[in-house]
Amino acid sequence: MEPRPRSFYVLTAFFALFLLFLYGPTLTIAVLSFQGPGGGLTFPMRGVSLYWFHDLFEQQAVGDIWGSFRRSLVLGMMVMVTTVVVSVMGGLAFRKKFPGANILFYLIITSLVIPSILISLGVGLMFSQAGIAVHWATSGFGSQLTWTLPFGLLIMFAVFNRFDKSYEEAARDQGATSWQTLRHVVLPIIAPSLIGVALFGFTLSYDEFARTLLTSGSKNTLPLEIYGMTTNVTSPVLYALGTLTTVFSLLIIGIFLCVALWTTRRKAKAGSDAGKGML
């Protein structure tokens, strides 16, 4: 290998600073959440304790944290499954031309770039004028889909742009029906990307609040609960909650990445040995 140019070391330092910039603040509140009982929102640490975590488990100290966590979890699962299914179907459909494909494509882009508060306001108004009560599992669910589906579809477009059609042709030549081709050829090949779509679906829903703000009804999701806390809670209990949900997010991300790694490995192992020789 040729030696590294000097620019490499400068850029490495830049990249390290960037990572510090990304993770530093979150690490800071992780440390501060272990403040002693007398500690405040910033350094110095007044002792080390689990006091603020303990505080979280006492219902009256802060709102209905655990209820909102459960709702966010259920909603995240609903959004995840829907995003995967709808994105795969949409991605498959967009491979062929169908009337109105262009309009639909621009709607997807609009859904991505529209200011979130418009979705919140519009869906809220629509439901109230129609006399239907907003609820996190109906209006909240739909509003979140307008944020997760564009990401899922963009990933599917990227996947199918790189998809080698000769695999499908080979399957068809062997007499596979179109359903068999989809089930045994296309889906296994795109499986690792589907894990990516699922990860986006779940995490974007779990952290989403701008589009859920006016559409979740009287029962808050966790991000809404935290958003409410930022204005009236001025103790490290906020950090404790932040640390816990971040750890939870990291766990979820870790699980998804491990599954993705595992499927990629398995796919590589089950792959063809063509061209590797007889011996």
Added chain:
Amino acid sequence: MQKLRSQNGLMGWLMVSPLAVVLLIFLVLPIIMIAVVSFWRATEFSIIPAFELENYTFLFSSPVTYTVFLNTFKYALLTWMFTCVIGFTVAYYLAFHIRTLTWQVALFLLCTIPFWTSNIIRMISWIPFLGRNGIANSTLISWGVIDEPLDWLLFSDFSVVLAFVHLYTLFMVVPIFNTMMRIDKSLIEAARDGGANGAQILWNVIIPLTKPGIMIGTIFVVTLVMGDFFTVRIMSGSQSANVGRLISNDIALLQYPSASATAIVLLLTVLLVIGILLRFVDIRKEL
């Protein structure tokens, strides 16, 4: 053949129908609803169907509107500048200086993980850092750089832009990295053989080939910043406003018609900006 094509079309429609239904109910109808309500009249307790332009005339006659829109553009422009430079540098490092794919993927993931965690938490995390007695101030004082704590670190335009850059740089890194990875390395070799130095290669080869990625990143960052309403509230300590806050304040006061009118103007502004940016890039080709 004709029949086959129409069958394909039907099949395609069946496959996208769930998508179309979601977008119709939760995107198209709400926008129409907002457009309709923006002509309605509001009393203290309710909103009344009407057709009057009062919401718009009030909006355009108020000097606050222009300040707030100007502020929104200012945040968008500043954030865009910083995210673009930082995002480009990070993507360039990952694409051209990291030599194995495994490391590229690992470092890339390291950059994307924060994106999958909560935005509000990431924003709040800056408070112990920037506050009057925060880490930044106490460090600077202990180094003897300043004598008095700096007040403009938190709850100022500085902290707002900092939070935006922190939240959204990733939206630049990903598309730029994606386009850079597709640049044929032999083009760079050819430029070097032709006698170009590093800066010339960067300026004349890499940047022009990365433009589509930069454009897509720009679309993301500009729309996210222009549509924001909570980053500005939390990070400015309610001291500055952008259009999103104007809308959310009206909503809090139950002034839905005037919130709707502002929302429509905001939407048109954003779409106009996107329309201009899309002239420079074909998104479908770049995926």
